Amino acid sequence: MHPSAFFLPTFLEAVRTNTEESLASFHVDDSEVTLNVCLGKQFSGGELYFRGIRCENHVNSETQHEEMYDYSHVPGRAVLHRGRHRHGARPTTSGLRMNLLLWCRSSVFREMKRYQKDFSSWCGECQREKRERQIQCVKATKLAFLRGGGGGMI
Numbered sequence: 001m002h003p004s005a006f007f008l009p010t011f012l013e014a015v016r017t018n019t020e021e022s023l024a025s026f027h028v029d030d031s032e033v034t035l036n037v038c039l040g041k042q043f044s045g046g047e048l049y050f051r052g053i054r055c056e057n058h059v060n061s062e063t064q065h066e067e068m069y070d071y072s073h074v075p076g077r078a079v080l081h082r083g084r085h086r087h088g089a090r091p092t093t094s095g096l097r098m099n100l101l102l103w104c105r106s107s108v109f110r111e112m113k114r115y116q117k118d119f120s121s122w123c124g125e126c127q128r129e130k131r132e133r134q135i136q137c138v139k140a141t142k143l144a145f146l147r148g149g150g151g152g153m154i
């Protein structure tokens with residue numbers, strides 16, 4: 001599919017500076033994909049911290065250790081992340097930080113999501129729950145097998 005068919009519409013959210021930093025506390029974006037371009041030249045701090053991708057149902061669930069990821073901005077470079085990737089920005093400790101944020105939305109993806117119940121292909125918590133269900137299922141099957149006397153056949 002042509003990218004322009006998938007991401008409609010794309011728009012500019014804001015250029016954030018130090019003074020707007022309260023906006024960047026822990027959140028998910030109302031986008032499918034966000035492009036964050038670092039325009040500041042000299043600053044320190046302002047790192048992004050990512051804490052796992054979540055569907056609407058699991059946005060407040062715990063973070064698994066392996067989902068923790070921190071990113072330090074590099075002037076002139078951009079980071080592209082999923083809008084549903086929970087994230088925030090640490091305070092700028094010196095200088096002026098400016099970031100250009102592009103929120104890219106997909107009406108196709110949003111329409112498809114309305115008919116789906118299982119988001120385990122991208123939500124970390126749906127994945128964890130699915131694994132847990134599988135483990136419980138294997139345990140129950142083993143137990144039923146052993147209770148049925150099948151254990152002697154191994």
Ligand SMILES: O=C(O)CCC(=O)C(=O)O
Nearest residue numbers: 016024029034036089099
């Ligand atoms: O860089 C910031 O201050 C905000 C970052 C953010 O929220 C984003 O990349 O979506």
Ligand SMILES: [Fe+2]
Nearest residue numbers: 027028029087
């Ligand atoms: Fe954001």
